[in-house]
């Protein structure tokens with residue numbers, strides 16, 4: 374066997390999942406057909422939950438050095454912007470950062486952790502047997518064959534891995550297209566985000582870096598132009614003048630592209646030894662800046678589970694929870710992008726303008742803002758974890774960062790505990806019985822910590838001990854008032870490993 378895991382595709386999702394596997398000492402290789410990373414950035418935003426996940430692994434600081442925090446985000450380009458600041462998170466903002474920069478950080482980390490990255494290699498076929506997967510690929514010296522225990526297809530929308538695994542990609546074809554230009558604006562608009570929707574179409578302008586700006590345009594007369602028809606500089610410029618009466622001194626087109634609203638999702642995220650993640654598993658209109666974000670969230674969900682299986686401690690069924698947990702999340706994502714497309718890409722009539730105004734008004738209400746912002750930020754997810762050892766309001770939800778104090782009085786962030794990608798058993802009640810149990814715990818995949826809360830934290834006031842997954846979701850929390858608290862904890866710990 375050449376590798377434990379071959380990751381096909383070295384985009385952001387492939388690099389992230391490879392890094393997660395290598396963190397757990399898995400022998401992993403990334404096969405990427407491009408000789409060098411693309412200079413074009415599709416995504417420009419990293420949303421709150423993704424930032425939190427990167428924070429768990431100590432990567433957020435790297436992104437913060439380059440990106441620019443933005444407290445708001447848009448939904449369908451509505452006038453009222455979503456406010457992320459109301460979210461209970463130390464990352465309650467969206468980070469404006471080019472996808473190329475995020476990819477560089479993820480690739481650097483993967484390399485540091487020992488991932489072998491082979492560029493200029495195109496995967497041609499993937500076939501699995503009972504114990505291994507055969508990958509045929511082609512590089513500068515022609516075709517060759519590799520053998521691996523598992524394959525992760527992070528090879529984007531046209532995924533060869535998905536096709537070879539015969540996984541249906543159900544959904545709808547493109548019915549409309551929009552254009553995007555990364556161009557220099559010599560006299561840019563004053564506000565950071567310029568957005569307009571009216572009977573002439575939809576336009577949005579945001580800065581990328583220096584004078585480089587991104588212009589996204591939906592022209593009602595041109596939504597049926599196929600995605601593969603090249604965009605001309607003049608098409609973009611006249612669109613800007615038509616919508617805004619100004620071309621803002623446009624020059625130097627860096628990247629002009631057309632994109633569509635094909636919306637599809639893999640029927641299964643796993644087929645035996647083959648897994649799908651990122652755009653290979655789902656595509657949608659890039660509304661609200663979510664595609665890369667959910668892909669990175671998936672990579673975090675899959676990485677530790679696959680590593681657990683390879684390292685021999687995964688309980689039965691753990692690998693299947695990847696599909697079970699992520700499919701519903703992404704079904705909701707596809708639905709929200711369909712709704713956004715409807716609201717800003719299909720109908721430019723006065724009635725639609727009224728509808729948008731009504732929704733915009735509603736979004737001003739704190740509760741509506743909170744619900745929508747939480748969804749786009751992906752902090753509202755609740756997984757069906759093994760919390761049935763005991764009912765608790767935290768079970769299945771993400772761990773929002775909390776400040777802790779160690780037994781020797783040092784304060785630290787709960788997120789620092791996740792750098793090694795292990796489960797964290799967090800004991801908060803100074804219960805001697807638990808401390809004895811912790812000392813004797815045989816499981817290498819669990820990091821144990823006794824601490825106290827520095828300040829009250831939402832949902833944590835009655836927590837005696839909690840077990841938190843490597844991807845920062847609370848497996849279970851237990852209160853000290855449970856009569857058989859210790860037995861339940863032992864039962865809950867046992868559920869995380871084999872037999």
Ligand SMILES: Cc1cc2nc3c(=O)[nH]c(=O)nc-3n(C[C@H](O)[C@H](O)[C@H](O)COP(=O)(O)OP(=O)(O)OC[C@H]3O[C@@H](n4cnc5c(N)ncnc54)[C@H](O)[C@@H]3O)c2cc1C
Pocket residue numbers: 381382383384385386387404405406407415416417418472494495496497527528529530532533553632650651652653659661662663664665666667668
């Ligand atoms: C116009 C536009 C704007 C967007 N804006 C945002 C945004 O603001 N926020 C956001 O979160 N998302 C955004 N997205 C979506 C985001 O860019 C994607 O979701 C993200 O790139 C998916 O990452 P990935 O790693 O799954 O796939 P990709 O980035 O597509 O990477 C797949 C990799 O696999 C390689 N590959 C493919 N086939 C093979 C093969 N056979 N062998 C070897 N290698 C192969 C490719 O070369 C590529 O490098 C946007 C998308 C578009 C189109």
